[in-house]
Amino acid sequence: MWSDVVAGRARSGDRLPSERALAERYGVSRVTVRSALGDLAGRGLVSVSPARGWTVEVDTGPVADDVGHTVQGFADYAAERGLAARSAVLAQGTRAATVVEAERLQVAPGSRLFAMRRLRFLDDVVVALEVNRLPLALCPALATTDFHHASLYATLRRNDPPQLPRVADYSVEARYADAEERALLEIEGEVPMLVADQLTYNQQGRALEWTTQVFRGDRYRFRASITD
Numbered sequence: 001m002w003s004d005v006v007a008g009r010a011r012s013g014d015r016l017p018s019e020r021a022l023a024e025r026y027g028v029s030r031v032t033v034r035s036a037l038g039d040l041a042g043r044g045l046v047s048v049s050p051a052r053g054w055t056v057e058v059d060t061g062p063v064a065d066d067v068g069h070t071v072q073g074f075a076d077y078a079a080e081r082g083l084a085a086r087s088a089v090l091a092q093g094t095r096a097a098t099v100v101e102a103e104r105l106q107v108a109p110g111s112r113l114f115a116m117r118r119l120r121f122l123d124d125v126v127v128a129l130e131v132n133r134l135p136l137a138l139c140p141a142l143a144t145t146d147f148h149h150a151s152l153y154a155t156l157r158r159n160d161p162p163q164l165p166r167v168a169d170y171s172v173e174a175r176y177a178d179a180e181e182r183a184l185l186e187i188e189g190e191v192p193m194l195v196a197d198q199l200t201y202n203q204q205g206r207a208l209e210w211t212t213q214v215f216r217g218d219r220y221r222f223r224a225s226i227t228d
Contacts, residue, residue, distance in 0.1 A: 016046065016054040074120055074130075083122045089148050090184075092116040094136055104199060106207045107135050114142035116152070119184060120213075127219040129184055133210045138202070139163050156208070163208055168200040172222055177214070185216050192217040 017025070022033045037054055040046045048054050078085030094112050102109040114136050120128040132152065136143060139159040147155075156163040177185065177193045185193075194215045202208040 014056045015052055016056065018053060078122055084124070086121045086124070087147070088119040088121070090117045090119065092118075092147055094143050097133075097135075101133055101210065104207065104210045105133065105135055107137075112136040114139075116147060118147070122219075125219070126185055127216060129181060129214040131212045134208060138206070138208060162203075164203045165200045165208060166203050168198050171197045173197075174217070181214055185214070187216060194220045194222070196220075196222075 016022070016037075019030045019033045019037070022037075023030045026033070037046060037048070041048065045057055046054050047057050074085055074087070092115070094114055096110045097105065097107055097113045099109050101113060102111060105113070107113075112135075114132075114134045116132045118130055118132075119126055120130055134142060139156055141155060141159060145155050153165065156165070173195050174192050175195060176190050177187060181193065182188070182191070194217055196211075196213040196215065198209075198211045198213070199207060200209040200211070
């Protein structure tokens, strides 16, 4: 039942169909429906009132659920989870590396970089603002590729020689969104954001990409297994 609610992108405050309608839809008794709704209510996902019936209590749009053990592109990530991914490129081009960028990417200051800024969507819901920076010398084709339609990681794989993302250093921190981020990510008020910083290395161990992703706090979950 809850998966159907999610598929419909229900929002907090949306009303659910009546118990009778739900029973007919699923071919079960109203007692079974009431029990299932009670379970969802116990998890804080729905609530009931005499005036409105059952209503959704949480925003159930898609969440970027990062298990933190693979290096993969956004499109591959979404496909594995049955989600539709798309991007809106805000800016792309080449420029000189700043001192900070040069240090992170292990190139000389002033070296040519390819830089791109874009919004990331899952099932047409914006989840992140992303900035990518790559040494242009590793993949000159980046400068002439239109990433409104092309995949960054597919372009790297087609390079001669191929540039294969193999391992990454990854960190996450929380902060509040600034005014521009609130507008781009369609959020209101002082909403916490999760900012992911990733430095990816290729098959030769060279720094390939420095990425910063600003996720809506309600659209990102990081999970990891910890052992002794």
